Amino acid sequence: MRLAVEQAVFCVGTRTILDAVTLGVGAGEFVGLVGPNGAGKTTLLRLLAGLIAPSAGRVTLDGRPLGSVSRDERARRVAAFFQGAGIGWPMRVREIVALGRLPHHRAFAAEDAVDRAAIARAMDLTDTTHLADRTEPTLASGERMRVLLARALAVESEMLLADEPITALDPAHQLDAMALLRRVSRDGAGVIAVLHDLTLAARYCDRLVVLSEGRIVADAQPTAALDDSLLHAVFGVSAQRGTHADGGAYILPWARSQRTLGETRP
Amino acid sequence: MNAPLSPTLARQTRPNRWLVPTLVLVVAALTTASIAIGYAAFDVPAAFGDWLAGRATLPALVLWELRIPRALLGALVGCSLGLTGAVMQGYLRNPLADPGILGISSAAALGAVAVFYGGLAGSLSLALPLGGIAGAAGAALAINLLAARGTGTLGLILAGVGLSSLAGALTALVLNLAPNPYAALEIVFWLMGSLADRSMDHVWLCLPLMALGWVMMLSTGRALDALSLGEDTAASLGFDLVSVRLRIVTGAALAVGSGVAVSGAIGFVGLVVPHLVRPLVGARPSASLLPSGLAGAALVLGADILVRLLPTRPELKLGVVTALVGAPFLIGLLFHHRGRG
Numbered sequence: 001m002r003l004a005v006e007q008a009v010f011c012v013g014t015r016t017i018l019d020a021v022t023l024g025v026g027a028g029e030f031v032g033l034v035g036p037n038g039a040g041k042t043t044l045l046r047l048l049a050g051l052i053a054p055s056a057g058r059v060t061l062d063g064r065p066l067g068s069v070s071r072d073e074r075a076r077r078v079a080a081f082f083q084g085a086g087i088g089w090p091m092r093v094r095e096i097v098a099l100g101r102l103p104h105h106r107a108f109a110a111e112d113a114v115d116r117a118a119i120a121r122a123m124d125l126t127d128t129t130h131l132a133d134r135t136e137p138t139l140a141s142g143e144r145m146r147v148l149l150a151r152a153l154a155v156e157s158e159m160l161l162a163d164e165p166i167t168a169l170d171p172a173h174q175l176d177a178m179a180l181l182r183r184v185s186r187d188g189a190g191v192i193a194v195l196h197d198l199t200l201a202a203r204y205c206d207r208l209v210v211l212s213e214g215r216i217v218a219d220a221q222p223t224a225a226l227d228d229s230l231l232h233a234v235f236g237v238s239a240q241r242g243t244h245a246d247g248g249a250y251i252l253p254w255a256r257s258q259r260t261l262g263e264t265r266p
Numbered sequence: 267m268n269a270p271l272s273p274t275l276a277r278q279t280r281p282n283r284w285l286v287p288t289l290v291l292v293v294a295a296l297t298t299a300s301i302a303i304g305y306a307a308f309d310v311p312a313a314f315g316d317w318l319a320g321r322a323t324l325p326a327l328v329l330w331e332l333r334i335p336r337a338l339l340g341a342l343v344g345c346s347l348g349l350t351g352a353v354m355q356g357y358l359r360n361p362l363a364d365p366g367i368l369g370i371s372s373a374a375a376l377g378a379v380a381v382f383y384g385g386l387a388g389s390l391s392l393a394l395p396l397g398g399i400a401g402a403a404g405a406a407l408a409i410n411l412l413a414a415r416g417t418g419t420l421g422l423i424l425a426g427v428g429l430s431s432l433a434g435a436l437t438a439l440v441l442n443l444a445p446n447p448y449a450a451l452e453i454v455f456w457l458m459g460s461l462a463d464r465s466m467d468h469v470w471l472c473l474p475l476m477a478l479g480w481v482m483m484l485s486t487g488r489a490l491d492a493l494s495l496g497e498d499t500a501a502s503l504g505f506d507l508v509s510v511r512l513r514i515v516t517g518a519a520l521a522v523g524s525g526v527a528v529s530g531a532i533g534f535v536g537l538v539v540p541h542l543v544r545p546l547v548g549a550r551p552s553a554s555l556l557p558s559g560l561a562g563a564a565l566v567l568g569a570d571i572l573v574r575l576l577p578t579r580p581e582l583k584l585g586v587v588t589a590l591v592g593a594p595f596l597i598g599l600l601f602h603h604r605g606r607g
Contacts, residue, residue: 051501075504085496088359089549102492103504135549151495155503 001027001062001158001190003048003078008057010043010214017043019214020057025192027158030185032201032222033194035211036235041194042163044211048192049080049161075103079155081162083148090135093147097123100154122153125180141168149177153184160184162193166200178204198239202226202251210234223249232257285546289560293341296567300337301329303571308333335466340570341563342469343461343529346476346521348562349555351536352543353483356490356551357514358419365522365536368422368515369429370405374526375457376433376440377401382453383440394456395471395527402523405429409515418497422511459530459585461570472524479520480559482513487552494551532585534592535562541599 004024010017018040025031033041046052047059050066059066066074079100087096100122101115111119123129126146131139139147145168152160165181166174174197182204185191195201201208202222210218210225212234218225231239231253240252302310306328313325350365358367365371381397390396412425437457444450489510492500501507525532539562540554547553569588573581 046498049498049502051498071504071506075502078502080499080502082496082498082502085498088494088496089356089551091494091549095548095550096495099492099495099499099503102488148495151499161502 001077002060003159003190003192004060005044005047005054006058006060008044008047008054008059010040010047010052011055017214018047018054021211021214021216022057023209023216023219025159025190027190028185028188030182030191030204030206031193032205032208033192033211034196034198034201034208039211040214041211045080045161045163045192045194049078050074051080072103076155077157078159078161079152079157081149081152081160081165083145083163083165083168087136087144087148090137092132093128093134093136093139094119094123094132096136096147097128097150097154100151103155118154118156122150122156125153125183126150127176142170142173145169146173146177149180157189159190159192162191164194164196166195166197174200198226198231198235199250199252203248223251226251285557286560289557289564293560293563293567296564296571297337297341300340300567300571301333303574304328304333305574331465332463335464335469336461336570337567338469339461339464339472339528340567342472342476343525343532344535344563344566345559346479346525346562347532347536347566348539348543349480349483349559350518350522351538351562352540352551352554352558353486353490353514353518354536355540356554357486357493357510358423359494361541362537364534365518366430366531366533368405368409368426368518369433370402370409370519370522371526371531372430372433372437373405373408374398374402374523375531376437377404378456378527378530379437379440379453382449382456383444391465392467392471395468395524398527399471399475399524401433402519402527405433405523406515406519409519410512413511413515422515455583456530457585458583459532459588460581460583461529461566462581464528468528472528475520475524479517479522479524482517483521484555486510486513486517487555490551490555530583530585532566533589534596535565535588538592538595538599539565 002024006022008018008021021044023044033044035041043052047054050059053067061069061074061077097119098111098115101111101118104115105112120129123132126149128143128146128150131143131147136144145165149162149165152162160181162181166177169177178200181191181193185206193205205222207220208218208222208225209216210230217234218230226239228238231237235253236257237253238255238257240254241250242252243249302308308328309325310329313323313329316323316326317329347365351363354363354365354367355361375398377400378394378398380401381393408429409422409425413422441450441453444453489500489505492503492505497507540558543554543557543561547557566584566588569591570584573584573587576582
């Protein structure tokens with residue numbers, strides 16, 4: 001399983017959102033897509049999900065153009081998590097998670113044992129089993145996010161694309177969600193997540209792809225990708241680096257790089 | 267409350283299993299009642315016997331020419347309105363969407379009104395519904411063309427609002443130009459919606475169109491479920507949103523367009539029915555489609571029986587009664603939602 005874009009360009013009118021982007025992600029990899037607002041991260045994710053077609057270049061699934069893969073096959077193999085649209089109706093949590101099984105049986109077939117097992121697994125992984133009977137409007141934003149993540153996991157696809165999966169979560173659930181995405185990749189799926197938290201991205205991802213103004217400016221191991229000059233040039237920040245007692249290295253964005261440390265410290 | 271999954275499932279499927287058969291029985295009972303209830307005392311079994319035996323007695327004629335068409339049209343139009351309302355609310359993710367939101371009802375009314383004005387209605391009994399169907403077809407074509415770029419539902423709503431206003435303005439223009447006040451009055455009364463004095467020709471005209479429209483709309487059920495998480499998620503789940511929109515717009519035009527064409531505008535049924543059904547089946551859009559169609563049929567049949575039982579003569583227009591009942595209900599619903607809000 002390999003999902004790739006080759007020399008992809010995406011334009012809206014005269015604006016170029018993505019410019020000659022080349023990226024490939026395989027099974028078992030956890031790739032973080034980072035970059036400042038407006039860099040084209042979500043557009044790249046939608047391109048990879050097959051929701052939009054590139055203006056030039058191509059998107060491939062195992063070497064085949066994504067456009068030639070049937071919708072059903074693509075939906076079964078590539079799951080995508082978007083949360084911008086929210087949940088339109090006060091459906092029960094379990095019903096929402098069950099939507100992830102739609103690509104596996106299109107016609108009027110009912111849920112079977114495989115579906116029920118996948119739904120239960122996804123809810124267990126995201127710690128949403130106890131919410132099964134709750135309806136949408138009663139969920140806290142972090143709960144809603146985990147429910148939507150469970151929906152994406154219920155597809156049990158070979159590739160998971162996630163648009164800002166940890167943005168509305170509290171620190172404990174952020175750590176849980178990142179650990180979960182890493183576990184999904186260790187279980188064999190490819191995971192591509194748009195992330196804003198550089199510290200968590202660097203800590204959990206195998207690889208970071210840095211987008212700036214529609215171009216990929218770095219694609220490497222987290223510490224190699226987020227070097228000081230890139231942080232300054234792309235994000236306009238300087239970072240504190242260190243090693244935790246457990247041996248893990250961390251990067252902590254600390255100040256706007258144009259200014260001196262003293263001025264922005266509270 | 268780590269409830270095991272199986273009781274949850276049972277609780278969700280049990281009402282579903284009985285709801286549809288119950289509604290079918292209710293619709294059948296109301297259809298029978300609609301046939302039995304009329305202005306003249308009427309021996310239904312005897313008339314039915316005459317009709318089956320092919321005897322052209324007066325009761326048999328009344329049964330076949332008046333009572334049965336009226337009852338069947340009530341069920342057909344109600345089913346179209348309820349189903350289309352549920353589909354529109356699900357598709358647009360808006361609990362206030364109704365079958366008229368795409369401008370199809372207004373365009374169908376305009377088509378019929380234009381036939382009225384042209385004087386064709388007198389020369390051919392089906393000219394009026396055919397004009398309405400032509401109006402609905404034009405609307406569906408226009409909506410599909412206007413919404414052809416992109417898959418967004420906002421564009422669709424805007425196109426519908428535009429089309430609706432245009433059709434409304436043209437209808438007003440026709441009224442304004444009406445040759446005499448009686449012609450204008452006749453048009454206005456027709457617009458209020460009624461099932462009185464329709465024939466089996468009307469049934470044969472709208473039945474195939476409606477059936478096709480129902481099938482097209484019912485085929486989008488799973489896509490509507492997926493769309494409750496937004497268009498991106500629905501597309502990622504493998505649904506072709508362009509095909510979904512095409513089926514919904516065309517299906518709605520067939521069902522509601524032919525409904526308006528034979529009965530005039532019957533408001534509020536399509537808006538209210540899905541809200542009545544949802545507490546019984548849950549919020550999943552596909553679960554409310556078939557029950558909404560059946561409940562719509564029951565509601566229109568019931569309202570049409572009511573206008574005949576009320577002592578007002580000439581009888582109240584069906585569209586007036588559904589609006590009178592529907593509007594307070596809608597206001598109540600609004601308060602209920604706000605209370606929970």
